Amino acid sequence: MGIVDDLQRARVAFERRDWATAYETLTTADAEAAGGAGLGADELMTLGMAAFLLGDMDACIRALQRGYRQRIDSGEVLGAVRFAYWLARVHIGRGEGAVGSGWAARAERLLADHPGDVVERGYLLIYDFFRCLERGNFAGALAVGEEIVSVGRRHGDADLVAQGLVCKGRMLIYSGHVPEGLAALDEAMVGVAAGELSTVFAGTVYCAMIEGCQEVLDFERVSTWTAALTRWCDTQPDLVPFTGQCAVHRGQILRLHAAYPEALAEFEEACRRYAALGSTTAAGLAMGERGDVLRIRGDYAAAEASYDEAARYGYEAQPGRALLLVARGRVPAAVSAVRRLLAETMDPVHRSRLLAGAVEVLLAGDEVRDAEEVAIQLSAISESFGCAGLRASAAYCQALVALAAEDPQRALPAARAAAQLWGELRAPYEVARAKVLVGRAVRLLGDEDSATAELTAACRTFAELGAVPARFEVERLIGRATTGGLTGRELEVLKLVAAGNSNTEIARRLVLSDKTVARHLTNIFTKLAVPSRTAAAAYARDHDLL
Template sequence: MGIVDDLQRARSAFERRDWAAAYARLTSVDGEPGVALAAEELMTLATAAFLLGDTDGCIRALQRGYRLRIDAGEVLGAVRFAFWLGLVLNVRGEAAVGSGWAARAQRLLADQPDDVLERGYLRVHDFFRCLDTGDFPGAMAVSEDMVGIADRHSDPDLLAQGLVCKGRLLMYAGRVPEGLALLDEAMVYVAAGELSPIFAGNVYCAMIEACQEVLDFARASAWTTALTRWCDSQPDLVPFTGQCAVHRGQILRLHAAYPEALAEFDDACRRYAAAGSQLAAGLALTERGDVLRIRGEWDAAQAAYEAAAGFGHEPQPGRALLLLARGRVPAAVAAVRRLLAETGDPVHRSRLLAGAVEVLLAAAAADEASAAAEELSTIATSFGCTGLRASAAYCLALVALDARDPDRSLQQARVAGRLWNELQAPYEVARAKVLVGRSFRLLGDEDSATAELTAACHSFAELGVAPARQEAERLLHTELAGGLTARELEVLRLVASGNSNTEIAHRLVLSDKTVARHLTNIFAKLDVPSRTAAVAYARDHDLL
């Protein structure tokens, strides 16, 4: 009765997600003289070991279960064990060995009926093989096959996995609303508790990652909260907790809770390091670098980006924006041009375009910046995600300001501010206020410009983002220095560029007499006698 009781206790612990207790009970029974666990119990042991982070223990249990099924002539059962061996080994980075197990499972199915559920599970391996070779039509066909087999056999695990695979592919093809709808459908099975723990964790993380990729912060926040609850209900859980920490950090970053976000990213890095998940650690380090860059901790941000690259994750566009912040404009431009040339699908391009606009404008590549902003706007309209629409509006405002079109810049900056405010993103709201202030200034409304820039300064100071605060303060100081109006500053900058009065009049659509009057006012306000002295004053006081 003792062994039977222990096995029953192990099953009960497994059902209540107490992986440590289930693992301990099963290993205890397995160590008894003359006792050997059955195949079903070995699968339970393997799952508990995986969820505790004991990958070696998981693989050993799966290998034993496979051998038991083979010896008993239970081919389909052996295929299940081989499937999991391939999956676990691939996750651990042993792709060649994992592929070998997938191939063995495929060979075992050669004499089995065509329509068996196990063929659907092996399609998971086929899907990732198609992705690795860039065969996206093949991957789409495989995902549809997975969904069809799962439907026929009423298997929620395979169905949810198939929906996730198909949904992500649709998103990368630009059909984001359709893709997200399939991911929502997969999440219904998770929320209803119908999935086994490993598939549930995979679906959770795939869903949130997809939302982050298209800046669908509302969905990402809701599902991150749910994932956190799911992880917290399993105190001994190791897999998925690193991803959960990253996603919590991303939401905290959106809300400008930077110290808390950094703590989550650091926690994720520790968890990934323990699990040996290098590429995932690279993502966490990139996110950490982005926060440090925003806060002005540039050396620390550079170190984070370098560490991320060392793990095989390209930390862009953050690294290019850091180059820009440090004045290395040509290097930043080269990086964003390369990235845009290499990146074809609209989802990944949408993550690059906003940063590219800022870099290209700094390099006076106005036409390229305008094209990038328009492309981002088109993508945002197609995807419909609030964060992406806000980012696109901000970029359009930047381009309009560069083109001296304050009416359009004001309109787009206000849209960006409203959308970021809906998402409770105070840093982005303050950045939009800066653009509103700059637009007011070009329209000659100096009082309103000062109010917006001052409000932005206060927000940046409260958030502890020194670079943005300093830039806003520079705008306040620069434009108000000497008491010059926005138009007078425009005239002075054109004088400094070597333009004659007639050329300035033509550029600004003014009369020569009006330009001369502006110059007289400039000389009087700056207390200088000539054009040369005015330009010298402007340079000395950073007005140019």
């Protein structure tokens, strides 16, 4: 097979999104043409994009650098600008900001002396957008996003139009104009759904859309587009970029639906894929999400380790870490962290993600007045944004604050509204938490039978989900003096586990075999519905079994 046939085969493979075949065929053609000039600039761009989509960023950069040099040597300035744009994007994407900024500056210098309205100017505006964003200039970033859309439409460039709509939509959301921002993101997705976008831009739009919806707790859109992204990734078995984001988003939906083991698996897969690309900040998000699930399940040591790992990647997992501090009895430290976060987080989107957790932390610290003020802020934001997840969260916080003020008449309708909204989102853990508030409210109103029914239903859900701390809390509210059905021998084993003894040490002290101790532990985990030795020890402490 000759070089011409190889190039044709590579083009066909690239068009059908068979990235591995395209890359291998072009690499072979390049080697066969080594006696001459090698691949031309167009083929080098295709080779670079195939390498990018396979996750081989070093090979991608090598191909793009060669293509750039060819365009410069032949005096094709606009072609060189295109290569410089992609070199900037790839370097920035893998955390080499200084190198990426250098390539962006070179592209802008090349274009400075080029007359006329050319589409390449629109691509370089993308870097202007991110510069505005870094400076916190949301108004300027919004204006740049609108200009990108305008350039794309003038030149009939679907990639650029979609990118501009994403920039515009995210800035509208950050400015508090959430319905308008979501409408812009929906419009960007039209190009994706119609197959008008190149693969890299389609993946970018998918992830930006889902991330934007996740930030405002628009779980309906998140679920819809995460399913679509998963199908899109599945059609490209060799694809590496975007698959980490896809795993994170799947994990977030699984967490919402309380499928915790599956969610943890997705977050761990996302970390693995991000590590392959050298994307540390995104890996930090995955580790933070993982920590939240572990905290809900009562595995506090593992949750703290996950939050620490997120911080190492440059991601602050809040308010999850503050809620973990409360769970471990370090309430003053949690309150201080929340006050700092509220003081430095002013835009409504990022603030909305903190407020519900802040209410819980402030109430734990008996800061009822401040908690009520934060709950009012969350309610106002939820009404402005109109997203069901935020409205559910706001209703829950209203009920919490009302109960802290011993106002069951105000708490009960808010708690019932939270339970209904979370139920519509198929979020069983959150529904059960709202039921706890319903139970507390009707108890204050003197209806003990209804309170017991609500609390018992919530307790059953928490046990089924393995949400150990929430289950312990409800058992205390019910007044259930329980040993979880443990036998006397199992209680002895549990006490020794809580004291930090290993299986072998327990076997020696109780004159048992290691195998028998392991069997007792299995029974303990099953009866208490706990996932680990740490959670079992927590149960023992919280139920005065020590």
